[in-house]
Amino acid sequence: MRAEDKDTRGPRWRAILEARWRDRLQEVIELSGAYYAATAEPAGGIEDRRARRLLRQAVVARQRLADTEAALTRLATGGFGRCEQCATPIVPVLLAAAPETRYCTRCGTAEIAPGNGHKERAAPPRLVPAQRIPAGRP
Ligand SMILES: [Zn+2]
Numbered sequence: 001m002r003a004e005d006k007d008t009r010g011p012r013w014r015a016i017l018e019a020r021w022r023d024r025l026q027e028v029i030e031l032s033g034a035y036y037a038a039t040a041e042p043a044g045g046i047e048d049r050r051a052r053r054l055l056r057q058a059v060v061a062r063q064r065l066a067d068t069e070a071a072l073t074r075l076a077t078g079g080f081g082r083c084e085q086c087a088t089p090i091v092p093v094l095l096a097a098a099p100e101t102r103y104c105t106r107c108g109t110a111e112i113a114p115g116n117g118h119k120e121r122a123a124p125p126r127l128v129p130a131q132r133i134p135a136g137r138p
Contacts, residue, residue, distance in 0.1 A: 024065040031058035067100040
C-alpha cells in the first residue's frame, strides 16, 4: 500500500460517507414528498413556482446522493482519494471538504474546458461536492 493511500482507506471514510449518504437520502425523501404534496394542491401561480422549485431541489439532491454512492463505490474498489483522470492523490483538505470529489485540483478545473492540458488550466480549484464527469469522458 502506498503511504498516501493510508488515509483514504478503512472505516473512517466509510463512516463519513455513510453519514452523508443517510443525510442526502433523507433530503431526497423530504423534497420528493414536498414536491408531490405541492403538485397535489389545486394549480395556481404561486403553487406551480413552488412545485418547480421543489422539483429542481429534488433533482440536485438526487445527484448529490448519486455522487455519495459513487464515492462509496470508489472506497470499496480502491479508487477513493485518487483523481479519476490522472490518479494523483486528491489533497486532503479538498477531500475533507467534499469526500465525493473525483478529480484533483488540476483535473477538476478541466470540467470547464474538457480536453485542456494541465498547463492551460489557470482557474483555481473548485470546492464542489458534486462534481460532474466532463462531457466526452466514459
Ligand atoms: Zn487529476
